[in-house]
Amino acid sequence: MRLSLSDVSYLRDSIGVISELVSEGRFSITKNGVELVAMDPANVAMIIFRLLPSCFSEYNVDDPQVVGLNLSNLKQVLRRASLGDSLSLEVFDGKLHITLDGASKRTFSLPIIAVDDREQKVPSLSFPSSITLPSSVLSNAIEDAGIVAESVLFTVEPGFFTLSAEGDLSKASIQTREGDGIVILSDSKTRAKYAIEYLKKMVQGSKISDSVTVRIDTNYPLKLEYRSIDKVSLEFILAPRVDDV
Numbered sequence: 001m002r003l004s005l006s007d008v009s010y011l012r013d014s015i016g017v018i019s020e021l022v023s024e025g026r027f028s029i030t031k032n033g034v035e036l037v038a039m040d041p042a043n044v045a046m047i048i049f050r051l052l053p054s055c056f057s058e059y060n061v062d063d064p065q066v067v068g069l070n071l072s073n074l075k076q077v078l079r080r081a082s083l084g085d086s087l088s089l090e091v092f093d094g095k096l097h098i099t100l101d102g103a104s105k106r107t108f109s110l111p112i113i114a115v116d117d118r119e120q121k122v123p124s125l126s127f128p129s130s131i132t133l134p135s136s137v138l139s140n141a142i143e144d145a146g147i148v149a150e151s152v153l154f155t156v157e158p159g160f161f162t163l164s165a166e167g168d169l170s171k172a173s174i175q176t177r178e179g180d181g182i183v184i185l186s187d188s189k190t191r192a193k194y195a196i197e198y199l200k201k202m203v204q205g206s207k208i209s210d211s212v213t214v215r216i217d218t219n220y221p222l223k224l225e226y227r228s229i230d231k232v233s234l235e236f237i238l239a240p241r242v243d244d245v
Contacts, residue, residue: 001029001060001061001062001063001065001089001090001091002058002060002088002089002090003029003034003056003058003059003060003061003088003089003090004056004057004058004059004086004087004088004089005055005056005057005086005087005088006057006086007055008078008081008085008086008087008100009207009208010051010055010208010228010231010232011051011078011087012075012078012079012081013207013208014049014051014207014208014232014234015071015074015075015078016075016078016079016204016207017201017202017204017205017207017208017234018036018038018047018049018071018234019071019072019074019075020201020204021038021040021045021047021198021201021202022038022039022040022041022047022071023041023070023071023072024038024068024069024070024071024113024115025038025068025069025071025074025115026038026066026067026068026115026116026119026120027066027067027068027069028064028065028066028119029061029064029065029066029067030061030064031053031061031064032053033050033051033052033053034050034051035048035049035050035051036048036049037049037119037120037121037122038120039120040198043239044195044198044238044239045198045202045236045237045238045239046120046122046123046236046237047234047235047236048122048233048234048235048236048237049232049233049234049235050232050233051231051232052230052231052232052233054230054231055230055231055232057086058088065091067091067096067112068112068113068114068115069096069110069112069113070110070111070113073110074110077098077108077110078098080100080106080108081100081102082100082102082103084102085100085101085102086100086101086102087099087100087101088101091112094111094112095109095110095111095112096109096110096112097109098110122237123221123237125215125220125221125223125237126217127215127216127217127220127223128186128187128188128190128217129156129184129185129186129190129215129216129217130184130185130186130213130214130215130216131156131161131176131182131183131184131185131186131213131214132182132183132211132212132213132214133161133176133181133182133183133211133212133214134181134182134210134211134212135203135205135206135209135210135211135212135226136206136210137176137182138203138206138212138214139203139206140174141163141174141176142163142196142199142200142203143200144163144165144172144174145163145164145165145172145174145196146165146196146200147170147172148165148166148167148170148171148172149165149166149167149170149172149196150195150196150197151165151193151194151195151196151241152164152165152193152194152196152199153165153191153192153193154191154192154193154194154214154216154222155189155190155191156184156186156189156190156191156216157186157188157189157190158184158186158187158188159177159178159184160175160176160177160178160184161175161176161177161182161184161214162174162175162176163175165196181211190216190217190218191216191218192216192217192218192219192220192222192240192242193240193241193242194222194238194240194241195238195241198238199238202224202236202238203224205224205226205234205236206226208226208228208232208234209226209227209228209234211226212224212225212226213225219240219242220240221237221238221239221240222236222237222238222240223235223236223237223238224236224238
């Protein structure tokens with residue numbers, strides 16, 4: 001197996017976000033791409049990450065492989081990439097060998113660790129409401145809501161998408177309407193509440209895409225989708241907080 005990336009940011013930025021939610025990753029490497037599906041330790045959030053072969057300048061995979069890695073260690077190595085560096089990945093002798101090639105050629109070897117052999121299954125979910133909007137709009141709304149509360153209520157209705165939060169004394173409401181790069185698909189009103197602690201980590205997916213698609217249903221998991229066409233996709237599924245909606 002030998003994989004090469006001319007643009008390290010697709011992998012570096014994605015791993016930076018994923019490592020905020022999980023400490024270890026089970027990467028499945030096949031001819032169809034590199035994929036990671038993982039649950040956070042509290043079983044509240046799922047991450048689905050895919051790096052497509054078309055993202056790579058070289059993609060040679062003879063046989064499917066599963067590579068378990070400590071994501072903090074991987075993140076630290078990827079952060080050492082300089083602007084203009086290319087990156088190569090190879091597996092041998094029980095380690096992942098990462099080569100950064102630029103002004104100098106640097107090679108790091110990370111141990112392949114044992115991770116849970118059970119392959120995480122992505123649930124089949126159906127959503128009546130979806131919103132596609134600039135990533136920055138969602139990120140700013142989550143930051144605004146986080147000023148006053150630990151959870152935020154998502155409300156979607158035809159033409160409008162509202163985030164609202166309420167603390168002991170303070171309230172915040174952020175409403176966006178369809179138009180100006182915002183597409184809202186909803187035939188009826190749907191609403192659900194989610195933990196801001198998780199959302200703040202997930203919206204860092206804005207590093208890989210300027211837009212995000214939000215999918216929800218009433219008192220149902222939230223799905224966030226960040227995609228760079230033919231390159232990378234980073235998706236999150238977050239369980240709702242149904243106690244006080």
